[in-house]
Amino acid sequence: MHLSKFKKYYFIDDFNPIHLKDLDKNITLIWRPKDKIHRIETIYKLCNFCKRNRLKLILSNNVKLALKLNLNGVYISAHNKNLRFNAYQLKKGFKFIGSAHNIYEINIKKLQKVEEIFISPIFKFKGRPALYIHKSRALCDDKSYKKIALGGINKTNIKLLYLTKFSGFAGINFFKKKGPE
Numbered sequence: 001m002h003l004s005k006f007k008k009y010y011f012i013d014d015f016n017p018i019h020l021k022d023l024d025k026n027i028t029l030i031w032r033p034k035d036k037i038h039r040i041e042t043i044y045k046l047c048n049f050c051k052r053n054r055l056k057l058i059l060s061n062n063v064k065l066a067l068k069l070n071l072n073g074v075y076i077s078a079h080n081k082n083l084r085f086n087a088y089q090l091k092k093g094f095k096f097i098g099s100a101h102n103i104y105e106i107n108i109k110k111l112q113k114v115e116e117i118f119i120s121p122i123f124k125f126k127g128r129p130a131l132y133i134h135k136s137r138a139l140c141d142d143k144s145y146k147k148i149a150l151g152g153i154n155k156t157n158i159k160l161l162y163l164t165k166f167s168g169f170a171g172i173n174f175f176k177k178k179g180p181e
Contacts, residue, residue: 007168010175032060121151
C-alpha cells in the first residue's frame with residue numbers, strides 16, 4: 001500500500017541516528033522528550049543530523065528554542081492552553097501544529113492558530129478509548145485547519161484513513177519497527 005497521500009509525523013524521545021537514518025525522507029520528526037526537559041546538546045545534534053539527512057524537525061512546546069535553532073516548527077500539546085504563541089516573529093515555512101482530544105481542545109488550538117491538529121486517539125490502543133473513524137469525521141468538517149490522525153494506527157487499520165478527510169497520520173510504534181512502505 002502506498003502512503004504517499006498522507007503526511008507522516010514520528011514522535012521521538014531519544015536521538016538514535018542508526019534508526020533515524022533508515023527512515024523515509026518524507027517523515028517529519030517531532031522531538032518530545034519523556035522527561036519534558038529539552039536538552040540543548042541533544043536537540044542541537046538532532047538538528048544537525050536532520051539537516052544533513054534532509055529531514056524536517058519540530059520541537060514540542062518551546063517556540064523560542066525552535067526559532068533559535070531554526071527548526072521547521074513547533075508542536076503544541078493538548079495540555080498546553082497558552083495563547084501567547086502569536087507574538088513571535090516567524091520565519092517563512094515555520095508552522096504551528098497541535099493535538100486535541102475533544103471539541104473544546106480543538107477550539108483552543110484554533111485560537112492558538114495552529115495549521116494542523118492531531119486528533120487523538122483515532123483507534124483503540126493500550127486499553128484507551130478511541131474516537132474511531134465515524135466519530136472523528138464529525139470533527140473533520142471544519143476546513144480551517146488540516147487534520148492529522150493520531151493514536152493506535154497500525155499497518156492494518158491505516159487503510160481506514162483513506163475513508164476520511166485526514167491529511168496525514170502520526171505515531172510512535174508505527175515507525176519504530178519497519179516504518180511505512
